[in-house]
Amino acid sequence: MPKAAKFNIWLFLVVLFLVIFGLMMVYNASVVVAERDFADKYHYVRDQAVFAALGFFLMLVFSFIDYHVWQKLALPLLIGTIGLLMAVFIPGLGIKALGASRWLNFGFFVLQPAEFAKLSLVIYLASWFSTKEKGRLLAFSLLLGLILGLIMLEPDMGTSVVLGVTALVLYFLSGAALWHFFIMIPVFISSLFVLIKIAPYRFARLISFLQPESDPEGASYHIRQTLFALGSGGLTGVGLGKSFQKYAYLPESTTDSIFAIIAEELGFLGATVIVGAFLFILLAGFMIAKNAPDAFGKLLAGGITSFLAIQVTINLAAQVALLPFTGIPLPLISYGGSSLIISLVSIGILLNISKRSV
Numbered sequence: 001m002p003k004a005a006k007f008n009i010w011l012f013l014v015v016l017f018l019v020i021f022g023l024m025m026v027y028n029a030s031v032v033v034a035e036r037d038f039a040d041k042y043h044y045v046r047d048q049a050v051f052a053a054l055g056f057f058l059m060l061v062f063s064f065i066d067y068h069v070w071q072k073l074a075l076p077l078l079i080g081t082i083g084l085l086m087a088v089f090i091p092g093l094g095i096k097a098l099g100a101s102r103w104l105n106f107g108f109f110v111l112q113p114a115e116f117a118k119l120s121l122v123i124y125l126a127s128w129f130s131t132k133e134k135g136r137l138l139a140f141s142l143l144l145g146l147i148l149g150l151i152m153l154e155p156d157m158g159t160s161v162v163l164g165v166t167a168l169v170l171y172f173l174s175g176a177a178l179w180h181f182f183i184m185i186p187v188f189i190s191s192l193f194v195l196i197k198i199a200p201y202r203f204a205r206l207i208s209f210l211q212p213e214s215d216p217e218g219a220s221y222h223i224r225q226t227l228f229a230l231g232s233g234g235l236t237g238v239g240l241g242k243s244f245q246k247y248a249y250l251p252e253s254t255t256d257s258i259f260a261i262i263a264e265e266l267g268f269l270g271a272t273v274i275v276g277a278f279l280f281i282l283l284a285g286f287m288i289a290k291n292a293p294d295a296f297g298k299l300l301a302g303g304i305t306s307f308l309a310i311q312v313t314i315n316l317a318a319q320v321a322l323l324p325f326t327g328i329p330l331p332l333i334s335y336g337g338s339s340l341i342i343s344l345v346s347i348g349i350l351l352n353i354s355k356r357s358v
Helices: 009-038 044-064 068-072 076-086 111-129 137-154 159-174 177-196 200-210 221-233 258-291 293-321 337-355
Strands: 094-099 100-104
Touching: 009 044, 009 258, 009 337, 044 337, 068 111, 068 293, 076 111, 076 137, 100 111, 111 137, 111 159, 111 293, 111 337, 137 159, 137 177, 159 177, 159 293, 177 200, 200 221, 200 293, 221 258, 221 293, 258 293, 258 337, 293 337
Parallel strands: none
Antiparallel strands: 094 100
16 A cells, blocks of 8 residues: 555544534533633634644644654754743743643743643653663653653643653653662652642642542532532433533533533443543554554654543543542543644654554
């Protein structure tokens, strides 16, 4: 088959389905809040539609760019990412909201550098790890500490967890010695516990996860409303557009908790279809990694698929009270321009690797 014929049409179609479905659910979940806050029920879905259109355009462009280009640009991309992560603290350029400095205002668009860091770090590590090298544990640990440290200063623990676990997965896939992980994993988990302990709001969130009945109108409110939404959906749901929780009862209904609205409106069956679609994307991604023609392609595809898988897992686990809420959006569906565009660009790179797979 010609290389162009290897374009993974099924992966593209499933991604297209999830993004279009996501637009519908962003509208369903936001219509009440958008009318209340902006007197425009289409406010959120209009923004998301612009993000989706730009994301699909970039996905198609990146699907035709030879992925080896990113190996040459790995270091400049990493340096640029570190600069962007620092820039969020510059007054006038960085945007501070709800006590966090996570966004950059460029006038005509707003960027969240931590989302960009997911892809640029994967590209850099895939390039670095594609060649054999001894004694890289210290250098890897220092680099990871720098990136995660900048993101934690924002603060953004959820993204730090996604990046940290993704980096460890890539380090493992590169063939690192197992004893390295006996050092790094306990340090990583211990650091997370310390960061949770020293921040009262994080500690309250952990307590509400462990004891959801402890503060039903306070710290435990979010998880309780999420479980109400999931339980209300039953097998087939209350009906598309008929969610009760979207009437400002469920916090973050367009971002972190949008899956709860999906389950409430479409029930267990509808939620299962969405989970199945994500499983297909992740399986396709790991198959692309397996069949990639070189080490860089294998690690790049494996890293991209890993950070998507980790985000999906953390988001869905939080919805069913298996993990505390961390602010991680559901890829391709949750409202948010930076997350959607980076996810689609990453899938574009996967598609390019797929076209060149053996």
